Amino acid sequence: MHAVTRALVLATGVALLGAACSEEQLPVETAPVGRVTVTEVVEAPATVVARGSVTVTAPADGRVAGIRVRDGQRVRAGAVLLRLESPSAQQRLRQARAADARAAASGVSIPGIDVSAEQADADAAAEEGFSRARKAARLLRNDEARREALAAVERAQAQYVAARSQAAAAVESFNAGVGGLAEALSSLSQAQRVQTGAAVEAAERTVKALEVVAPISGRVSFERTAGQSGGADVSGLVDQLPAQAQSQADQLLGGGGGGGSEGPLAAGVPVDSGDQLLTVTDISTLSLRAEVDETDVLLVERGVRADVELDAVPGATYRARVASVDLSPTVSDRGGVTYVVRLRLSGGTMAAISGHGRPAPRPRPGMSAVADLKVRTAENAVAVPASAVVRDGSTDAVWVVKSGRVERRTVRLGAEGEANVQVIEGVQPGDSVVVKGADRVREGQQLE
Numbered sequence: 001m002h003a004v005t006r007a008l009v010l011a012t013g014v015a016l017l018g019a020a021c022s023e024e025q026l027p028v029e030t031a032p033v034g035r036v037t038v039t040e041v042v043e044a045p046a047t048v049v050a051r052g053s054v055t056v057t058a059p060a061d062g063r064v065a066g067i068r069v070r071d072g073q074r075v076r077a078g079a080v081l082l083r084l085e086s087p088s089a090q091q092r093l094r095q096a097r098a099a100d101a102r103a104a105a106s107g108v109s110i111p112g113i114d115v116s117a118e119q120a121d122a123d124a125a126a127e128e129g130f131s132r133a134r135k136a137a138r139l140l141r142n143d144e145a146r147r148e149a150l151a152a153v154e155r156a157q158a159q160y161v162a163a164r165s166q167a168a169a170a171v172e173s174f175n176a177g178v179g180g181l182a183e184a185l186s187s188l189s190q191a192q193r194v195q196t197g198a199a200v201e202a203a204e205r206t207v208k209a210l211e212v213v214a215p216i217s218g219r220v221s222f223e224r225t226a227g228q229s230g231g232a233d234v235s236g237l238v239d240q241l242p243a244q245a246q247s248q249a250d251q252l253l254g255g256g257g258g259g260g261s262e263g264p265l266a267a268g269v270p271v272d273s274g275d276q277l278l279t280v281t282d283i284s285t286l287s288l289r290a291e292v293d294e295t296d297v298l299l300v301e302r303g304v305r306a307d308v309e310l311d312a313v314p315g316a317t318y319r320a321r322v323a324s325v326d327l328s329p330t331v332s333d334r335g336g337v338t339y340v341v342r343l344r345l346s347g348g349t350m351a352a353i354s355g356h357g358r359p360a361p362r363p364r365p366g367m368s369a370v371a372d373l374k375v376r377t378a379e380n381a382v383a384v385p386a387s388a389v390v391r392d393g394s395t396d397a398v399w400v401v402k403s404g405r406v407e408r409r410t411v412r413l414g415a416e417g418e419a420n421v422q423v424i425e426g427v428q429p430g431d432s433v434v435v436k437g438a439d440r441v442r443e444g445q446q447l448e
Contacts, residue, residue, distance in 0.1 A: 028447060029436035030401050033429050036383050038422040040376040040415040042299060044341065046290035046308070050365040052216050052282040058271040059209035062086030066267055071222045075214045081278065084210040084271065093203035100196035218282035222265040286345045286363060288320055290371045291330070291338040299375040300325055300341055308345065311368045316360035318348030320371060343371060376415040381422040388433045389413070389421055398427060399434035399441055406434065406445045 065085040069075060134153050138146065214220075265277060288308065292300055300322060308318040320343040332338045348360030363369075388398045389411070400409045411426030427433065434441055441447075 027437045028434055028441060030432045030447075031385055031388070031435045033382060033384055033423070033427045033431040033433060035380050035429055036420055038378045038381050038383050038415040038417040038420050039374050040299075040417055042292060042296040042373040042375050044290040044292045044296075044371050044373060046288040046343070046369040046371045048310070048345065048363045048365055048367040048369060049287045049289045049342075050218075050281050050283050051285045051287070052218070053279060053365070054215045055279045056081065056212055056215065056277050058084060058273055058275045058277055059206050059212075060084070060086040060089035061272045062089065062210070062270070064265065064267050064269045064271060067265065069220050071220060073220050075217065075220055075280065077214055077217045079214045081212045081214055081220065081280075082265075084212065086207075086210055089203070089206045089210065093200070093207050096196065096199040096203040100193070100200050103192045103196045212277065214280050216280055216282050218280045218284075220278055220280055222278045281365060283365065286365070287323070288343040288345050288369060288371060290341045290343060290373075291332060292325075292341050292373070294329065294337040294339065296375070297325065297339040297341070300373055301375075305374050306343060307372045307374075308343075308348070309370050309372075310363055312363070313348070313360055315351040316348045317351065318360060318363070318369075319346040320344060321346075322373070341371075341373075378415040378422045381414065382424075382427065382429055383420040383422050384411075384427065384433050385435045386417070386419060386421050388435045388438065390438050398423075399438050400427060401432040401434065401447060404447055406441045406443065406447060408443050 062084045063086075065083045067082045068080050069082070075081065134150060138150070271277070302322050302324060304322040306320040306322070308320050310316060310318065322341055323344050324342045326340040326342075329337045329339055345363070347362075350358045350360055384398055390397045390399070390408075395410060396413050397408050397410050400407045409426050412424045414422035414424045416422070
């Protein structure tokens with residue numbers, strides 16, 4: 001919402017015409033229209049935000065073996081923060097490697113049928129028999145009997161060739177089926193190796209992560225909050241293995257629990273997988289996360305400057321500039337619709353009563369603030385005091401005093417500041433307007 005409630009006098013034409021006070025009783029004050037700089041401000045609650053903050057969690061259950069940093073210490077990304085001991089993680093790695101080795105050795109080979117030698121012997125015997133039969137048939141003296149005998153030999157040989165082809169096709173079909181089965185079993189074995197290999201890689205990553213390093217550069221703060229177990233990494237992969245590769249699946253999922261608990265982080269403290277260990281916060285630069293009401297957000301653009309006040313530092317004013325405005329809305333705690341505006345926060349100075357010119361203390365992430373966003377500034381603008389503006393519905397007007405008489409003048413406003421309002425159209429510098437008692441005067445009224 002706007003930072004300052006504009007002192008606009010809400011009145012209706014009926015109320016103005018119904019005023020019954022005499023001219024002498026009217027507490028009317030006037031002021032001249034002038035030129036000033038008018039700044040319109042949108043006020044928004046805000047929170048100080050760090051450049052980055054990462055919470056480091058335990059990769060496995062176990063115990064803290066040693067801590068390499070102090071609470072509040074500055075660290076660089078990749079620096080070793082602490083080391084964990086996890087018998088269960090080591091056990092899972094050994095068992096995952098064993099399962100992978102078993103899968104590698106579980107190749108399947110199914111031999112096919114080879115009848116080529118037997119077929120060759122049968123072909124030779126058949127050829128010899130058909131040859132003898134033909135010779136015997138040709139020795140027959142009777143022409144008709146000879147022809148019938150030779151025809152019978154030819155039919156018998158044709159039947160043999162057909163039977164031979166059927167037998168060869170049957171053998172080929174059988175061997176093809178065996179080959180398909182072998183191929184399917186080989187694919188299953190390869191898939192099993194992929195799973196066991198993934199389980200080994202996950203287990204190796206978990207063991208490597210027992211040496212906890214800083215994910216970003218920043219300042220360390222210890223936290224001990226029990227979290228949800230994160231053991232689904234290796235155990236979940238092993239659970240998916242075929243039966244022959246997961247004979248020890250139950251052992252892979254259990255054993256070696258650290259019995260994590262809350263409390264100060266120290267050597268020997270038990271932890272569970274997923275427990276929060278510490279947080280690394282980068283405060284090299286600070287920003288603000290402000291919530292702007294939907295009625296004002298269209299006035300806020302990238303680059304808009306703002307003055308910021310912190311609850312924790314009374315008397316200090318910090319500088320900020322809008323970096324971005326979210327496109328999607330959020331629902332505030334009070335049920336209204338707001339948009340998140342992000343600002344780059346700069347240094348601040350103390351007010352005169354607290355030491356003018358002295359730099360203000362550096363804020364900390366999470367501090368509450370109020371941002372006064374300077375959404376519009378009109379320099380050397382024709383302006384009237386905010387109390388001179390009378391709003392009737394969607395129409396803005398002022399009472400202009402001309403030759404001692406009051407005249408209602410419709411105006412078009414621009415930037416609306418705390419004390420003064422820019423008038424784009426309707427009055428000129430030097431005009432006299434009513435600034436007090438505007439709700440009691442009427443058109444044409446004579447003022448003393």
